[in-house]
Amino acid sequence: MPQPASCQPMTVTPLPTAPERPSRFARVRGERHLGAFAGSVLVALAVLLPILTILLVAAGSSGDTWPHLLRYVLPRSAGTTFLLLFLVALGTGIVGVGCAWVVVAYDFPLRSFFAWALVLPLAVPPYLAAYAFGEFFHYVGPLQSGLRALFGFTSPRDYWFPDIRSTWGAALVVTSVTFPYVYLTARVVFLMQGRNIADVARTLGATPSRVFFRILLPVARPAIVAGIALVMMETLNDIGAVEYLGVRTLTLSVYSTWLNQGSLEGAAQIAAVMLVIVFLLLSAEQWARRKQRFHAARGTQMRSRPPRARLAPMRGLTASVALIVPILFGFGIPVYVFGQYVSRRLYQFSDPQVLQAFVTSVTVAAITAALTLTLALLILNAVRLSRGASTMFLVRLASVGYALPGTILALGLLLSLARLDNFIDGLARSFAGVSTGLLLTGTAASIVIACTIRFLALAESAVRSGLEKLPPNLDLAARSLGKSANQSAFMILLPLLKPALLTAAILVFVDTVKELSATILLRPFGFRTLATHVYENASRGAVEDGAVAALLIIATAIVPVILLSRPLMRDHNT
Template sequence: MLPPVSAVLLVLLMGLPIIWLAIAALDTNGAGGGLAAAMLPTALRETATLMAWVGAITGVLGLVSAWLVTHFEFPGRRIFQWALMLPLAIPTYLAAYTYVEFLDFTGPIQQAVRAVFGGKTIHDYWFPDIRSPSGAAFVLSMVLYPYVYASCRAYFVMQSGSIAAASRTLGAGGFRTFFAVTLPLSRPALVVGMTLAMMEVVNDLGAVQYFGVNSLTAVIYSTWINRSNFGGAAQLAVMIVLVIGLLILLEQWARRDRVYLLHRDSRVAPPREKLVGTEAALALGFCAVLLVLGFGIPAGELLILALRNLGPNTLGLTIGAGATTLVLATLGALITVSIGMLAAKLGTRRSAHGLIRIATLGYAIPGTVLALGLLQPLGQADLWFNRLTMALAHWRPGLILSGSVAALLYVYAIRFLAVSHSTIDAAIRKRGDTMLDAGRVLGVTGWRLFLRVDLPTLSPALLTAATLVFVEIVKELPATLLLRPLGVETLATVVYARANVSLFTEAALPALTIVLVGLVPVVLSTQFGDRR
């Protein structure tokens, strides 16, 4: 059975950047191939190293924290089980800027070191350099471990407690049970979370640039913007797509073992062992330190800097950039949710299900790659349209696609279609077709059925999807930075521009606004999880 034409068109529309980049990368004539060959080994090595370190650190932190809050009872556990998700509200580039402000020579930590040991210059004492690949791995891990934590916690909550109980009955202690039973069984959830964290590393631009890491994304940006070499950037971008593809295959390979999980009765929670004394203090301390490093320091530093530099200039900067961000995020959310609704409706047909999954892969592709793949085709479309208007009306409208917010809205729809589609698709499957069938029996069809049945019954899911997409657009940096029209500044681009000229304190208030907006999906997800 042939898939519907609308599904094919949706795949082509959403896949345009990758298709264009693949064609451009095949053209090895000229300087593109030489540049890519020269830059690729360094970019691959530093990207792989950073991914490996972040994957390992987030895996350990996320797994241990999830194990503690689900298997043990200790002071503060009820707070930590949702609070440990808060670092997701901190974009990676904001974490990088705040940690540099916190640990730099003029930051409070080094000031305290100089006050205690009497040093006056950086040469009078030793202090680790936060602007380094190891600093990047540490900071990124502190805000990305919730991916592993959420995945492992969901697994631990839903699994049966009989296996661990049997291990304890046979005389195994808590740590032996963890290494012999819990860790092997949680491997699929662990790999899924680590894969998501590593994909965020590949997508990052602001943090890796700030720390001086020559990652694939940073090298693409430099190759395209600083060297004006589209061919070399395209080849590097295709390499990123291949890396992302390998990560997705790894994640799917990890999920293949889900049939071996022993599910529990949903009415009975897994038993938790009560910790006392030193063990309780260690569990409390571990979770508290993790929360402070992942959320407390970045959010606290932003709050202090924002209050210290509060004034008419920062307020005006925040309001101006905030208004632009509000308009772009609102329009982007409306467009993306509308396309997500269409994709979810098409996905109910078996012939279109595979194509819809392909169309929603944009969320896994870095914004830098999508922006690179859109600029030339949109520019070509502008050229054709201007030729047509000149031939018909002797009028040249200019860059109406590549030089306007249309390019931003397009890349937002590609990047975040998976967010809206997954939310709406889950709601459609949960609702079923009973209500629609009842409407058809009563004589309501077509648009009347859509407006009177579909929209009202799916309105909670549509609102949730719009909220999630809105927040993602507010935090988005790479695509916005590369495709924004001249003079258009969002909260993210204002923070990036100020931080790159060592004026991050001026952008503390816009940065704090991004964090406050980012708290919305975290709060919604934790409340939804508690209700479930």
């Protein structure tokens, strides 16, 4: 007998659960990707090897050099280094933040031009700026010659002029070409965070200056600290500018202790002290970035015109003059000085030494860009396949190379490669009865390896930024169609990442062309790049003979600056 409908058992249908949101990198489950993980381990070890080698050599020293270093070298070098870092941090902070605030907060003629032109000094390496400043501010340079002609001075005793070959001069040089790091980071925060809170403060009667100092500056402080930390790392990396200007920093002490005094142990001990400074700067940068938080404003709000106060004509002229000064110092003076020399030495474009240096620079930079891009894709693919904590930790380790000054990297790499070459030679003698000699030490390969380690973080960051812009379900869609993880990467992700890959390759290529610190210590005999060609001529007091190479470096470096400035050129509302 059938039961009544009211007595039939009730079937409960479970509510559909919300689909799990795929991660930015789709994680592939049920598969083992030991190859990608092992590759990440090798890359991280390669980056850490120079650091570990320096620490081992410094700790394993007999200790005979420490008294000399502590008494004669470290006090003066460390004091000069900290003073230089302080002056550069102060200068870039004031100039970078001030320029960002004026461009974002006020409306005046040529504001859109200054918004992107303030990035141009990034195209000039510090050592080129030092050579140009040394010529421009020299007694027979255009500035002092103009002052003597204007006021009728006849000798240096008639007037006082500051000496550019000093610590403050080095700070001026480095500040002039590195302040855009702070300008860019501060400008982004002012635009993204300053719109709504500045409006609220103004409705409460706050003046523009009060809004800046009491509200926007504290909000932008983490970004400013991160930008200044990057600037200080670049300052610590420089060797060409401080050597030319006669400023004895720790970096220059490593160079002179190694080459002039022939003490690898002493150089390693100074480098170990520098590693502590690098670690502190890196920790400050990471701490600042952890404190950066951006409010995800709605798209209509982000496209809206930021509130800017219209300046009166005279104040607008004053703002334009104030903004053009850092552009002239960081970009105008170097281009003017080297351009004047080149205009009288056009024949140098066909100079065999310049042509050889150009070909060598392009070749080394191209190989470095290809190798760095390959390694960046390798570690990012490992992250994509498995977002485990260990993989992410390896990626962080592989990215610390950007914080290493080229001098430290060169020293650690030279010692590491020498031991590796000796190990391979010992095996070849034991089993084959032949000597392999030096396979990597003192070759162009060591320069490629050094630049790859140093600029790997740059390529990884550029590619990761492009990967994060892709829809997160592409991998899952490919997997649902039966494609493997590798097939999905090669057939779908790589074609979509072409713009990011091109950007990463250009950035690494240009930074390799500009690189000097590691190259002058690792290059083999007769090896000459554009950077070392300029360095050699400046070292013998003939900056004019390296002017063509200097302009070629600046012209090459303009490419990523244009890429970086393109959004600023298109954005007429920022």
